[in-house]
Amino acid sequence: MKTPEKLYKSLVFEKELTILCADTGIGKSVFAVQIAEDIARTGRTVLYLDLELSDKQFEGRYSDNYTNHYVFSDNLIRADFDPDNYTVPDGVTYEDYFIESLVGLIGDWGATVVVIDNMTALISTDTDGAKNAKPLMDRLNQLKKELGITILALEHTRKTDFGRPITLNDMQGSKMKGNFADAVFTIGRSAKDKNLRYVKQLKCRSAEVEYDADNVLLYEVAKDSNFLCFKPLGFSTEYEQLQQPSDDDKTTRIERARELKDQGMSIRDIAAQLGLSKSTVSRILK
Incomplete structure (x- = not known):
């Protein structure tokens, strides 16, 4: 069998189901779009399922005050979802209808990488309990295997204070989501500056965890003219980015x-x- 290929550092591997989890407002979507664009620039077709931002909100992030728009790769396909403009056919569940629609999009565009922003829209109930989380993860893993695609799914974490490291247990809802994923990484907010973020791996099946608590990736959230992004600043320890104790x-x-x-x-x-x-x-x- 072919050796798993890194699509983005050692955070996202080819044909795996990866979860990016972080607190609300910390920049999950910003980093996910950056990852999707980077992968698309390698020639792979990436389908970005945007279930969070309106078209105008997205335009604001990737333009200079709605002018001088950033030109994305032709291989990056962004699709949104209008929750007020669809009808589920009789005898079909919301979950089945959503997955069938997603499969159709993947086929239409020939996508090999799918980014789902975020997981909460995939089912009609919440994803907190194991009862709901396991069927959801089973469906995504089935989709990954049947279509031979890479999936990056975004999920929330619980509120965490600046003095404690982030763990798999902080993922919103059931830890089962982490158990069934091939890889999990998170974004933490630095206590040193409101624009600093660090990226930490929580799980990786295809390689050793490279960016653990002793070697997190350090970024600054910044906008270069028309592209909101995570600008790399090197490496740090998670402890150095946490609120220092008295x-x-x-x-x-x-x-x-x-x-x-x-x-x-x-x-x-x-x-x-x-x-x-x-x-x-x-x-x-x-």
């Missing part, structure tokens, strides 16, 4: 780290539990 909090964390070590916990597990980098935990214990 002296009392630091003392408590040091004591807690020592207690966990005495209980036989590894440095990696202590770091994950306390929201510290492995190097920081190692330094504390030394």
Whole structure:
């Protein structure tokens, strides 16, 4: 079998189902459009299913005050969905009708990569419980295998404070979505500046996790004339981007780290539990 090909760094692999999860208003759609455009520039046809923005809102992001529009790749196809202008045929569920419509679009355009922004519109109920999440993930995995396509699906996370690292457990609703995905990555908001973001991998089946808490991707949300995007700034640790604890909090964390070590916990597990980098935990214990 062919070795899985990276489509965007080690975040998105060919013919896999990947979830990008982040809090509301943090820039999921901005980063997803950037990923879609980057992949489309390689010659692959990308279908971007935009279930969030109106045409005018999208135009505002990718133009200079609605003039001097950014010219996207011809291989990037954006489709939207009007919730007030469709009728589900008798005897067909909303979920089946939506998937059938999506399959039709994929066939019409010959898309090999599909970005779904976001997952909540795929079913008529919420995606929070395992009862609803499992059938949804089963359908997406079935679609991936039958059509041989790559899927990047966007999902929300719960509200998290600036002092705690993001984990798979923070994904909105059932953790089952993460269990059934091939890969999961997230976007965190830096406590240092309102325009700084970091990208962290939470799961990757095709390779080692490259961008973990000790090596997150650092970006600045900026608009260069007519393209709103994540501008790369290099690498950082997640801990450096979190809200730094007070002296009392630091003392408590040091004591807690020592207690966990005495209980036989590894440095990696202590770091994950306390929201510290492995190097920081190692330094504390030394």
